[in-house]
Amino acid sequence: MLGPIWAEKVFGSMKILIVLVIIFGVLASGCVSDMSATETGSEGLSTSVTDMQQINDSLEKGPVLLKIGAEWCPPCQKQEPIIDALVEEYEGQVAVMHIDTDTSPELASFFNVYSIPDSCVIVDQKDGQYVYMGLDGITDNTRERVRFLGLTNKQILATTLDHAIDMRANHSNIE
Numbered sequence: 001m002l003g004p005i006w007a008e009k010v011f012g013s014m015k016i017l018i019v020l021v022i023i024f025g026v027l028a029s030g031c032v033s034d035m036s037a038t039e040t041g042s043e044g045l046s047t048s049v050t051d052m053q054q055i056n057d058s059l060e061k062g063p064v065l066l067k068i069g070a071e072w073c074p075p076c077q078k079q080e081p082i083i084d085a086l087v088e089e090y091e092g093q094v095a096v097m098h099i100d101t102d103t104s105p106e107l108a109s110f111f112n113v114y115s116i117p118d119s120c121v122i123v124d125q126k127d128g129q130y131v132y133m134g135l136d137g138i139t140d141n142t143r144e145r146v147r148f149l150g151l152t153n154k155q156i157l158a159t160t161l162d163h164a165i166d167m168r169a170n171h172s173n174i175e
Contacts, residue, residue, distance in 0.1 A: 045087040058095035063164035137163035
């Protein structure tokens with residue numbers, strides 16, 4: 001029979017393993033939004049959003065790629081060059097905007113942000129609600145179903161933007 005020392009060592013090792021798995025999970029998928037952080041810095045080439053009207057005004061002209069994050073978040077920093085490349089590639093077709101969870105926590109709350117980076121493509125507004133584009137080209141009024149959590153590669157965002165541009169072009173031809 002094994003004694004209490006053995007049990008203490010096994011359970012102690014399991015605790016360390018659980019903590020490491022949790023840390024790895026957070027780093028691999030994104031950052032848990034810390035609304036109290038105060039570090040600031042540049043947000044690349046995208047437009048900073050401080051109120052909903054900015055999104056609404058841009059949406060009248062075309063789709064909006066919305067990135068939500070914070071300067072202190074390592075995956076958000078890795079996402080920035082991807083977003084900047086999309087700004088250049090889709091110039092004049094899509095508004096690329098970002099919300100900083102530190103400077104605009106009320107906007108992050110409106111979009112139900114709990115992990116960053118968090119991105120979505122808004123294609124329209126109907127009955128006071130945003131309409132979001134999914135990767136599959138299907139629209140949805142529920143952002144949680146079609147948002148992109150964590151570091152998202154350029155091709156996924158580009159494919160979604162292409163669907164949004166096509167939908168807007170077809171929608172305006174109908175009207």
